[in-house]
Amino acid sequence: MSTKYVFDVDGTLTPSRGIIDLDFKAWFNTFCLVNDVYLVTGSDRDKTIEQISEPTYNLCKKVYNCSGSDVYSGSEKVRSSAWKVPPSMHRILDGWLQASRFPVRTGNHKEERPGMMNFSVVGRNATKEQRAEYVEYDTLNKERETIAHIINSYYKDITATVGGETGIDIHPTGSDKSQILEDFQNYREKIHFFGDSIFPSGNDWSIAKAIEERTNGKSHQVKDWRDTWKQLEELTT
Numbered sequence: 581m582s583t584k585y586v587f588d589v590d591g592t593l594t595p596s597r598g599i600i601d602l603d604f605k606a607w608f609n610t611f612c613l614v615n616d617v618y619l620v621t622g623s624d625r626d627k628t629i630e631q632i633s634e635p636t637y638n639l640c641k642k643v644y645n646c647s648g649s650d651v652y653s654g655s656e657k658v659r660s661s662a663w664k665v666p667p668s669m670h671r672i673l674d675g676w677l678q679a680s681r682f683p684v685r686t687g688n689h690k691e692e693r694p695g696m697m698n699f700s701v702v703g704r705n706a707t708k709e710q711r712a713e714y715v716e717y718d719t720l721n722k723e724r725e726t727i728a729h730i731i732n733s734y735y736k737d738i739t740a741t742v743g744g745e746t747g748i749d750i751h752p753t754g755s756d757k758s759q760i761l762e763d764f765q766n767y768r769e770k771i772h773f774f775g776d777s778i779f780p781s782g783n784d785w786s787i788a789k790a791i792e793e794r795t796n797g798k799s800h801q802v803k804d805w806r807d808t809w810k811q812l813e814e815l816t817t
């Protein structure tokens with residue numbers, strides 16, 4: 581019976597939003613050649629390839645991009661969610677773009693990805709300085725929490741979470757990373773999950789909890805990619 585290894589990417593295999601360490605990449609590629617490896621990340625395919633390189637991406641059995649709403653096996657698309665936010669949501673978000681007292685708008689405020697939308701008042705074209713100004717504003721005013729709360733109380737079947745530094749992630753309720761477990765239905769199979777955000781508000785929480793509930797499942801909280809490497813070596817040697 582084969583053992584399956586599932587990894588978060590950001591903060592688990594790479595520094596947050598950063599590129600994988602070269603020594604770790606060499607070690608991890610070998611690990612992928614002798615084990616069944618799967619990745620699950622909130623990022624899209626292009627961003628993940630930028631972070632871990634295309635050869636490493638292709639060594640994984642499957643990569644679950646966009647939290648499992650856009651699934652690839654190498655360069656082949658396995659499936660993709662066609663979900664879109666409803667028109668009323670666009671009106672609510674456009675209303676916030678008008679009403680927010682944060683003064684700067686840089687464009688690209690509503691980014692649609694498979695299975696989700698990312699909303700940002702300052703906009704995704706913001707410079708580092710503009711992002712920092714928004715973070716400061718949001719820390720004081722809790723704007724994103726307010727917007728997420730309004731969306732969550734208005735729509736039962738849609739969930740909004742504060743994500744990253746300036747954004748809000750909006751997706752169908754339940755379509756978090758745990759949705760990938762539909763591909764892992766053989767409960768006799770051993771499955772290990774590694775993530776850096778296994779805490780109640782973290783994006784690895786739902787999948788880690790679901791895996792822990794399985795007889796042959798184990799979730800591993802890691803501090804960073806070095807810790808992942810260390811824990812993997814301990815586990816497999």
Ligand SMILES: [Mg+2]
Pocket residue numbers: 588589590591592775776777
């Ligand atoms: Mg992470």
